[in-house]
Amino acid sequence: MIWNQWYAILDSKEVKKNKLLGVKRLGERLVIWRNGDGTLTCLADKCAHRGAALCRGKLAGKEVECPFHGLRYDATGKCTVIPSRGASVPVPENFKVKAYPVREHLGFIWMWWGDERKTYPDIKFFQNIDDKFSYETHACPWSMHYSRCVENQLDAPHVPFVHPDTIGRGHATIIDGPYVETGDGEIKFYPEMRKEDGTPSKLPKEMERPDTRMYLHFIFPNVWENNIIDKLKVVAYFVPVDEENSVVYVRGYQKFVTIPGLRWLVNKISNRLNQKILHQDKAVVETQLPKKTNLNMKENLFPADSPIIAYRKMRHELQGQNPSEKQGN
Ligand code: FES
Numbered sequence: 001m002i003w004n005q006w007y008a009i010l011d012s013k014e015v016k017k018n019k020l021l022g023v024k025r026l027g028e029r030l031v032i033w034r035n036g037d038g039t040l041t042c043l044a045d046k047c048a049h050r051g052a053a054l055c056r057g058k059l060a061g062k063e064v065e066c067p068f069h070g071l072r073y074d075a076t077g078k079c080t081v082i083p084s085r086g087a088s089v090p091v092p093e094n095f096k097v098k099a100y101p102v103r104e105h106l107g108f109i110w111m112w113w114g115d116e117r118k119t120y121p122d123i124k125f126f127q128n129i130d131d132k133f134s135y136e137t138h139a140c141p142w143s144m145h146y147s148r149c150v151e152n153q154l155d156a157p158h159v160p161f162v163h164p165d166t167i168g169r170g171h172a173t174i175i176d177g178p179y180v181e182t183g184d185g186e187i188k189f190y191p192e193m194r195k196e197d198g199t200p201s202k203l204p205k206e207m208e209r210p211d212t213r214m215y216l217h218f219i220f221p222n223v224w225e226n227n228i229i230d231k232l233k234v235v236a237y238f239v240p241v242d243e244e245n246s247v248v249y250v251r252g253y254q255k256f257v258t259i260p261g262l263r264w265l266v267n268k269i270s271n272r273l274n275q276k277i278l279h280q281d282k283a284v285v286e287t288q289l290p291k292k293t294n295l296n297m298k299e300n301l302f303p304a305d306s307p308i309i310a311y312r313k314m315r316h317e318l319q320g321q322n323p324s325e326k327q328g329n
């Protein structure tokens with residue numbers, strides 16, 4: 001994984017008040033909960049005593065109690081009591097678990113994966129989405145490293161083949177360009193698709209920035225937006241579970257229907273369609289080998305893969321900033 005980043009890890013709805021949730025994210029077992037006041041705590045889910053899962057324990061106020069021998073941990077991961085020693089005995093410093101900084105933004109939970117800091121950078125999300133949008137989310141586990149999930153959404157030429165009865169209707173197989181913009185941990189590209197007409201596709205370098213509002217936008221490390229129109233977006237969150245597994249969350253955001261009942265219906269219908277499209281992708285992506293991508297790998301790419309090439313280059317550069325013990329992930 002890329003170090004020193006905020007990773008989208010969970011839909012806000014998945015973490016309930018006063019209830020422990022055990023999940024695996026970025027290869028780590030985590031326990032996460034929401035206190036009565038809505039604040040979140042996220043700790044490594046492995047007791048510092050003898051490794052039991054804290055998520056199987058219980059909450060005692062704002063602390064989690066291990067189910068095995070009752071050690072309690074506060075929000076900083078510090079053990080506050082060892083019952084077998086007695087509450088009056090101070091707990092040694094080494095009885096602690098890692099606490100992960102977590103934040104919430106527009107109905108999603110982000111976790112900081114990186115060095116501890118006094119202050120953390122802001123979460124980078126799409127500026128054109130605000131709390132005026134309503135949404136419905138579909139979450140789906142994919143048995144694939146998250147890099148493959150990301151690349152699937154940077155891939156225009158698959159659309160007529162994988163989605164012939166949904167977004168790929170019309171069999172527009174030629175991809176001109178696409179025009180790709182990169183910078184500051186972001187990739188934007190403008191897919192231009194047309195039917196086979198006997199002429200070759202234009203190369204990315206022959207393209208000018210199209211005069212269109214429709215574009216696809218990826219922000220490192222793991223969020224993507226299909227910017228359909230001002231009031232309608234589809235966002236995918238590619239959540240890393242471990243080296244071979246991810247959860248892909250797809251969320252349709254809209255603000256053109258505001259009447260409550262109708263809004264609910266429109267969001268449900270769009271969610272059904274997003275779900276169908278995502279499952280069409282999953283069926284093919286889960287067959288790809290290897291399960292994880294890298295800059296230098298034995299694949300033969302063509303010009304329409306240029307957003308994927310941009311992604312691999314940028315990811316490689318960002319991984320280069322990982323501390324040495326984090327290299328290679
Ligand atoms: S393993 Fe958690 S208290 Fe012993």
Ligand SMILES: [Fe+2]
Pocket residue numbers: 152158159162163277281
């Ligand atoms: Fe797709």
